[in-house]
Structures are given as C-alpha cells and as structure tokens.
Amino acid sequence: MRYTSPPNQQSYYEQVWQLVRQVPYGKVVTYGQIAQLLPPPIDVxxxxxxxxxxxxxxDAMAACPKDVPWQRVINAQGQISERSGAQRQRQLLEEEGIIFVKDKVDLKQYQWQGPGHADEPRQATLF
DNA sequence: CGCTTGACCGGAA
DNA sequence: ATTCCGGCCAAGC
Structure with a gap:
C-alpha cells in the first residue's frame, strides 16, 4: 500500500477536524469529500x-480529538471502513437514525452537502 | 537503525 | 459486479 502525508500534517489534521465538527447529526460525509472541501496545501x-x-x-480521523463526531465519516462506497471499532461506528450512526442496507448507507439520502448548504431532505420523487 | 502497518479513491482491466 | 493499481509517508515497535 502506498502512503504520503501532507506537508504540515498537524495543520491539515486540524482543518479536517474543524470541518467534521460541522457535520450535522444524522448526516455523513466521505473521506474524499472532506479532502475536496479543503484547500490543497501549498507545494502539493x-x-x-x-x-x-x-x-x-x-489518518486525521485515526487521531481525532474527542469533540469530533468521527462516526459521521465513512468511505465513498457508503460503507464503514474496515477496522476495529467499525461496529461501534455503525451503532452510533444507527442511533442517529441512519439505516444500513447490506452494510451500506444511501449517500444520496444521508450525505452532508457541505458548509453553507441547506441540508433539507430533498423531495426526490415527484411525479 | 530497519521493518510493519495503516479510518482512501477513481479509473482501468 | 469485482479486482487491481498508483499515489511514493511517518509513527511505533
């Protein structure tokens, strides 16, 4: 497996945590989505x-402070990334009302749209 | 000092 | 649908 780290790891991690703290109850975000919302560090x-x-x-989530709703961060497939503690994460999300189907959540329904964006449940089907 | 081991994702085969 | 690959680091034994 390949790896890298951001130039200023501590600074980057704090930006990640700050963003995750804004994710509302009952919503989720993906790792890639958070990365996308953050400005690429200079020199990258x-x-x-x-x-x-x-x-x-x-990596940032693996070291996140207690006041961060870490359970709301999942992978781009709508699944909880494999590791010890995954079961706990699923439990917390289910307590927030999120439904799992075949170990996956419906991102269309639960994914947070980002800061400054109203997160009303969109009325998808209307015919 | 030298391994080993990671909370990822999108595109290609 | 499923598997494979590139990306090319750093903290903990």
Missing part, C-alpha cells in the same frame, strides 16, 4: 492532492 500538486488526500483525512 493538484493531481497528487486528489490522489492522496482522502487517506490524509483517514
């Missing part, structure tokens, strides 16, 4: 950033 090529940043976010 855009292509490299796109390829590596989701894992930086994962």
């Amino acid at each position: 090529e855009l292509a490299a950033y796109k390829a590596l940043s989701p894992r930086w976010v994962g």
Whole structure:
C-alpha cells in the first residue's frame, strides 16, 4: 500500500477536524469529500492532492480529538471502513437514525452537502 | 537503525 | 459486479 502525508500534517489534521465538527447529526460525509472541501496545501500538486488526500483525512480521523463526531465519516462506497471499532461506528450512526442496507448507507439520502448548504431532505420523487 | 502497518479513491482491466 | 493499481509517508515497535 502506498502512503504520503501532507506537508504540515498537524495543520491539515486540524482543518479536517474543524470541518467534521460541522457535520450535522444524522448526516455523513466521505473521506474524499472532506479532502475536496479543503484547500490543497501549498507545494502539493493538484493531481497528487486528489490522489492522496482522502487517506490524509483517514489518518486525521485515526487521531481525532474527542469533540469530533468521527462516526459521521465513512468511505465513498457508503460503507464503514474496515477496522476495529467499525461496529461501534455503525451503532452510533444507527442511533442517529441512519439505516444500513447490506452494510451500506444511501449517500444520496444521508450525505452532508457541505458548509453553507441547506441540508433539507430533498423531495426526490415527484411525479 | 530497519521493518510493519495503516479510518482512501477513481479509473482501468 | 469485482479486482487491481498508483499515489511514493511517518509513527511505533
């Protein structure tokens, strides 16, 4: 497996945590989504950033402070990333009203749209 | 000092 | 649908 780290790891991690703190109850975000919402650090090529940043976010979550709703961060497949503690994460999300189907959540329904964006449940089907 | 081991993702095969 | 690959680091034994 390949790895990298952001130039200023501590600073990057704090930006990640700050963003995750804004995720509302009952919503989820993906690692890649958080990475996308953050500005690429200077000295990091855009292509490299796109390829590596989701894992930086994962690294940040592995070290996140207690006041961060870490359970609301899942992977781009709508699943909880494999590790010890995954079961606890699922439990917390289910307590927030999130439904799992075949170990996956419906991102269309639960994914947070980002800061400054109203997160009303969209009326999808209307015919 | 030298391994080993990671909360990822999108595109290609 | 499923598997494979590139990206090319750093903290903990």
